[in-house]
């Protein structure tokens with residue numbers, strides 16, 4: 508069949524809307540009609556070249572973007588028993604096979620299938636199932652490609668959700684909400700009474716703020732250069748705001764009588780090595796820094812005062828998918844939304860058509876959006 512998709516052909520190019528020929532679902536595959544796709548910063552990392560193999564033999568270009576999304580099942584391939592036509596689904600940029608060592612240990616966010624998620628071909632049999640108008644093979648971001656009217660994905664990359672849930676919040680939960688919320692609750696293990704600093708208050712950081720709020724943190728300090736995001740941060744749970752980490756240093760010192768923050772969560776659009784030392788000094792003795800945002804793949808240098816780090820018994824943790832299992836986190840977060848504990852509608856600053864995708868990403872670069880969302884017909 509044919510579908511329309513936003514495809515990127517190389518670093519620093521614009522998204523192009525193309526008619527793409529799509530295989531029907533083979534064994535273990537599901538065809539999904541897209542409903543909504545979030546404009547997450549991680550797709551911008553493909554545009555800038557920070558994400559994806561530098562080796563031309565393994566380059567992900569040309570690529571249908573998008574890894575945050577929701578839709579309705581249209582057709583299933585042989586052997587698919589967990590989904591049927593008409594099911595509502597969230598995608599998961601981390602597939603969960605349920606069988607590997609990590610899945611079997613309750614760590615689906617580390618599923619072995621995730622290792623190849625930025626590579627070429629279908630997750631099921633490795634074939635290329637998408638062809639562009641000039642006969643070119645096209646690959647998919649995170650084996651998903653949510654910036655398309657239809658998605659052909661492996662069943663392990665989907666999570667079924669209740670049909671009475673609106674599909675825009677379902678899309679948001681599939682990356683930004685789960686990642687941000689889990690950074691605070693699961694990885695930083697925020698406790699009641701904690702002082703928490705969240706650096707970067709976009710689609711991920713806003714949900715780290717919500718996680719800290721739900722976990723009962725006393726002081727929640729939102730750090731963002733953009734005034735609009737600092738204002739929104741208060742809506743999501745921030746008790747204080749600062750325009751820079753330097754400004755936060757003085758603020759947190761005052762709030763804690765010099766003890767500093769129990770937890771610091773780094774969720775800017777791009778994490779760079781020079782953010783680690785200021786995060787270290789924002790963190791109290793024995794405190795925790797969680798690195799949530801994506802850094803350029805080849806980034807190796809980090810500024811860290813190793814003496815202070817060891818002597819003050821601090822820790823730095825990485826996290827993916829909020830350190831939770833997609834099949835556990837997605838329904839759980841949506842049920843919290845239904846109960847009024849999580850704000851998801853408020854995350855959507857602007858909606859776009861597929862054809863407006865470049866405007867959507869420009870608005871993200873201009874700090875106008877917490878989350879821009881493509882909504883399909």
Ligand SMILES: [Zn+2]
Nearest residue numbers: 547549682683
């Ligand atoms: Zn994302």
Ligand SMILES: [Zn+2]
Nearest residue numbers: 604607610618
């Ligand atoms: Zn697995």
